[in-house]
Amino acid sequence: MILTRITARNFRNLADSPIDFHPATNLVVGRNGQGKTNLLEAIYFLATTKSFRTPRLASVIRFGESSVYIAGALRRLEVEKTISVGLELGEQRRRVLLINEERVTLPTYVSAMSVFAFSSARLEIIRGAPEERRRFLDRGIASVEPSYLDALNRYARILKQRNALLQSGSATPAALDPWDAEFTDAGGTIQKVRGAYTELLARKFDAIVAEHGYHLRGLRIDYRASSADDLRSLRREELRTRVSLSGPQRDNLDFTIDGRNASEVVSAGEQKMVVLFLKFAKLELFREKFDEPAIFLLDDIDAELDLEVLEKLLSRLPSKTQVFATSAKERFLAALEAGAHRRLTIENGRVAVTRDFP
Numbered sequence: 001m002i003l004t005r006i007t008a009r010n011f012r013n014l015a016d017s018p019i020d021f022h023p024a025t026n027l028v029v030g031r032n033g034q035g036k037t038n039l040l041e042a043i044y045f046l047a048t049t050k051s052f053r054t055p056r057l058a059s060v061i062r063f064g065e066s067s068v069y070i071a072g073a074l075r076r077l078e079v080e081k082t083i084s085v086g087l088e089l090g091e092q093r094r095r096v097l098l099i100n101e102e103r104v105t106l107p108t109y110v111s112a113m114s115v116f117a118f119s120s121a122r123l124e125i126i127r128g129a130p131e132e133r134r135r136f137l138d139r140g141i142a143s144v145e146p147s148y149l150d151a152l153n154r155y156a157r158i159l160k161q162r163n164a165l166l167q168s169g170s171a172t173p174a175a176l177d178p179w180d181a182e183f184t185d186a187g188g189t190i191q192k193v194r195g196a197y198t199e200l201l202a203r204k205f206d207a208i209v210a211e212h213g214y215h216l217r218g219l220r221i222d223y224r225a226s227s228a229d230d231l232r233s234l235r236r237e238e239l240r241t242r243v244s245l246s247g248p249q250r251d252n253l254d255f256t257i258d259g260r261n262a263s264e265v266v267s268a269g270e271q272k273m274v275v276l277f278l279k280f281a282k283l284e285l286f287r288e289k290f291d292e293p294a295i296f297l298l299d300d301i302d303a304e305l306d307l308e309v310l311e312k313l314l315s316r317l318p319s320k321t322q323v324f325a326t327s328a329k330e331r332f333l334a335a336l337e338a339g340a341h342r343r344l345t346i347e348n349g350r351v352a353v354t355r356d357f358p
Helices: 036-048 106-110 120-127 130-144 148-167 173-211 231-241 268-290 307-315 330-336
Strands: 002-009 025-029 067-076 079-088 094-099 115-118 219-224 252-257 295-298 323-327 341-347 350-357
Touching: 002 036, 025 036, 025 330, 036 067, 036 079, 036 115, 036 295, 036 323, 036 341, 094 106, 106 148, 115 268, 120 130, 120 268, 130 148, 130 173, 130 252, 130 268, 148 173, 148 231, 173 219, 173 231, 173 268, 268 307, 307 330, 323 330
Parallel strands: 025 323, 025 341, 115 295, 295 323
Antiparallel strands: 002 067, 067 079, 079 094, 219 252, 341 350
16 A cells, blocks of 8 residues: 555644655655654554554644644555545544545544554553553554454443443442443453454564564563453442443553563663564564555654664565655665655655655
8 A cells, every 4th residue: 555645734733735755665854843753643643543642632733723634645456545534623522534535434444544653652562551552452453453443432332331330429239230241241352352463463573573683582472351250259349449440441461571571671772672573563464464565654763773673674574565764863764765765854844855766
């Protein structure tokens, strides 16, 4: 799949004008604070309706505005299509998803264009709160199984209603009983899929790390589910705390080395490499599922990455993988300049093409 053009309106500091892309590699250069990361974030938002930097979508809207809109022209399997996402804040928050100008559901929309992003912000996968790791898992699963979003939404609705009952102060064991079977079933579906995806991801991660001879080969990736099988044993505590104490919202993904939390024993540079290998593992799982490459976003390539390993990883990407990369320092983009590429310079949110090769 190839993103040929994007048009943003009110997205952070990006200018409201179309930007055309190279089908192979796009190198985005410029001084810090000019909008390099914003451009990659806009591409990610177009594909997923999410940000890879923050869970607060309101922050992507330009200061003083109340809505954001992004449209893109996409070529996939020789078929041209347009996709767009519009988000309006206010008393009645509204999101509009369009493919070829027709409204579609979220699972249908996110299956149209698939992107994977690496950035320093993604280090929260290793060192952040469990919520970050759950989000990492769920987005990976949705990339290969878009219908998984329906399962997440179903569980979220049940959880919200069950918690509302607990918080009402009038909850009783008898009142909770009707909810428990549905709660357990919906949660179990999510946890089963999360567990299976984690096993696939861990195997692919280990294989890629070994192939490239990276020294962190003892890292374990384990999914830890919060069981919802025995809700009755938690009933008294739930009535006291007025919140559901088990289920997918309390799951975690553990990264350990010799039984210790990986964030405590590896350097910041090594954490970046772990996240990078995880992204390549996700890319490979997507390619195996759909027999085509996804779009890859590499934000802020810097000296803490093992650039020799990065160059090898990039050289083995499936052919026709479209790559977008940013860096404030020219020498860190050298690994991507050997092949066909376009250099885009960004200044104060405005993008200009400065070179095409060939």
